[in-house]
Amino acid sequence: MLVFAASDKGGTGRSVTSCNVVYRSALTGSDVCYLDFDFGSPTAGSIFQITDAQRGVRQGGLHSYLLEPDIQTTGEPQRIDVWTQSSRASLRQRPPGSGKLMLFPGDQDGGEFGPDKEALRRCVQLLQALDEEFDMCLIDLSAGRSYATQLVLEATADPALRGVAARWLVFHRWTRQHIPAAAGLVYGKDGILDAGVRAGHDKDRLQSAIKFVRTAVVDPDSIELSGLRPAQVAWLRDCDEDLRRIAALHQVGRRAMLGTVPLDPVLQWREQLISDNDVVARDIANNATVDAFDELARKIQDDEGWAEP
Amino acid sequence: MVLVLGEVMTAALRHSGGMPRERVEDALGLLAGERVRISERPIGYAVSPKTFTGVDCRILARSGAKVRGVGTLMGRACLTGGRVLQSSAVARIDPVGGGYRRAWSHYLARLGVVEALGRTDLPGTAAAHLAADRSSSTMGMGAFCVRLLSEIQGSPVLDKSTPVRARRTVLRWAALIDERNEGVRVRFAVREDGLRTVRLVLGPAEIDDIVDLCEDLALHDWLLTALMSVIEQSQIGVEQPAQSVLKLRPAVDHLLHLWMPAARLGGVALSVWEGLESRPGLSRQWDASVRRVRDQMAMAAALSSSRPPESARFFR
Incomplete structure (x- = not known):
């Protein structure tokens, strides 16, 4: 299965949430990989804490795999086994029964690029090979209407990838600006649906494969907010209600939503994987955050939520 | 002495069941007009027609030194038991004096041969081919194998569901053929990253037989x-x-x-x-x-x- 992670704006927590979801899936025994298609600013290396690839690798990353086939003699991009290469001790102990957790890093000196027939062909070959090996491949796209997004839309429309499940997660913060922006990325002019139809996708089928993920959501009823004054809680409730109305108006409401990730300081400031150790032993991250990741990981693979209407 | 280099890539066919005989031909028909060879006993086996690609690149000639290699790689794909798909790239390395590239017609008359322009130490070239890690492949053989495999895996006759999740394995081999040799010496090594190497030193032999052998080794190593x-x-x-x-x-x-x-x-x-x-x-x-x-x-x-x-x- 291919899962594409997109967002209209930066700073939505797309990458950090995606990495955590991939990590949680691996813990449950699925073989998973994470492809850093955010060519302008590859950051997955730092989220997985790979010392040599904090901002991408020096050579052989995804960017050069797609764009410099002349110097690529193997037809395969570089891969990093997170279970053995992470500098974080709690990640290096691969739990028994867990699946593969592989990172395909970007290049340090990457950058955005324009339409390229050869890049499309290589992208198709790569997704095909990884689909043979992994239960889930998560492709993290750069924010906004990037060429990377157009590239994968064209790749998934290719006959060679017909029959491979492809699902889209669109991340947005739960705010007045982010909700319409996320809607615009999907439904707007030159958005995912527009570009997808141009690439040869069926509009309804593609739309049913796109779900929204709300990030940094403040839940007025959560125990973390139990210290607030009643007036503050009431105000939060009003805001939340208002946002729900806006979301429904923009077709980003409950039916199009896959899940929510609560606001968590550890996620905001550290931008790393949250391990069970962070929640249980160190007590710095919230249980609800990990539950949200588990829930997302489960729902992504659950066919029922993705059925066509 | 003759040196033959090759690489075999092995994967599970992206089809939920075994591929029935009558559709194998559609899947492996890489070249229009050429037939896919099929045999049924003792195990279902089909092999595509040979295909060739031109190369002009640097090859390691002896320790540290490189020479220019010009010629063609032979490629083919085969399917065993309707389930395991392999692609192969093969070339015989012929050292020639003089540093000029000839007209392509010269190389097209010698399909499957790469001429090394300059002083070449064949055992050194073989060692360099086998010592490289998975991220670099002599004469782009790896990329050629990927291309052949991808073309078949993307074929519309397949239903694209993989029965067994496994990484594609790569087997690199080098055969040093010398008429004075008696018998055959073989060294098989399992390296990390799904890479295997085979070094063969043998007496007079057909290249096609060596390719068959290496594909068979790669197949069984992949199964294991x-x-x-x-x-x-x-x-x-x-x-x-x-x-x-x-x-x-x-x-x-x-x-x-x-x-x-x-x-x-x-x-x-x-x-x-x-x-x-x-x-x-x-x-x-x-x-x-x-x-x-x-x-x-x-x-x-x-x-x-x-x-x-x-x-x-x-x-x-």
Whole structure:
């Protein structure tokens, strides 16, 4: 299965949430990989804490795999086994029964690029090979209407990838600006649906494969907010209600939503994987955050939520 | 002395069941007008027509030095048991004096030959080919194999669902052929990253026979690798036997019946297999793994039939 992670704006927590979801899936025994298609600013290396690839690798990353086939003699991009290469001790102990957790890093000196027939062909070959090996491949796209997004839309429309499940997660913060922006990325002019139809996708089928993920959501009823004054809680409730109305108006409401990730300081400031150790032993991250990741990981693979209407 | 270099890439065909004979031809028909060769006994086997690609690149000639190599690589794909797909790239390296590239017609008259322009040490070139890690491949053979494999895996006659999740393995080989050699010496190595290497030193032999042998080795090494990974994932002894058996199922459905070393080989290739059976002993490891799978099945069956009555009602 291919899962594409997109967002209209930066700073939505797309990458950090995606990495955590991939990590949680691996813990449950699925073989998973994470492809850093955010060519302008590859950051997955730092989220997985790979010392040599904090901002991408020096050579052989995804960017050069797609764009410099002349110097690529193997037809395969570089891969990093997170279970053995992470500098974080709690990640290096691969739990028994867990699946593969592989990172395909970007290049340090990457950058955005324009339409390229050869890049499309290589992208198709790569997704095909990884689909043979992994239960889930998560492709993290750069924010906004990037060429990377157009590239994968064209790749998934290719006959060679017909029959491979492809699902889209669109991340947005739960705010007045982010909700319409996320809607615009999907439904707007030159958005995912527009570009997808141009690439040869069926509009309804593609739309049913796109779900929204709300990030940094403040839940007025959560125990973390139990210290607030009643007036503050009431105000939060009003805001939340208002946002729900806006979301429904923009077709980003409950039916199009896959899940929510609560606001968590550890996620905001550290931008790393949250391990069970962070929640249980160190007590710095919230249980609800990990539950949200588990829930997302489960729902992504659950066919029922993705059925066509 | 003659040097032949090659690379074999092996993967599970992206099709849920075995591919029926009449559709194999559509899947492997890389070239219009050329026939796919198919045989049924002792195991289903189909091989595509040969295809060629031109190269003009640097090749390692001796320690540290590089020469220019110009010519063509031979490529082909084959399918065994309707389930395991392989692609091969092969070239004979002919050292020639003088540093000029000739007209392409010259190279097209020598298909499957790459001429090394300059002083070339053949054993050194062979060693460099085998010593490289998976991220670099002589003359872009790896990329050629990927291209052939991808073309078939993307074929519309396949349903694109992979029965066994496994990484494509790469087997690189080098054969040094010398008429003075008697018998055959072989060195098989399992490297990290799904890479295997085979070094052959032998007397007069047909290149096609060597390609057959190396593909057969790659096939069985892949089967063993895939089976071991299924067994590892099934967590025997940790999970409940019924759960483990569920995870072992792909191996029983798709892998166990394909083990048939040297099924279509003869002559030199047979003796190579005999040597490999004593060390590293591929068949011994395979047999032990298969017994392990069957024992788990038998135990799961025994345990499920002796279930106490109060929990048995769930299964009515």
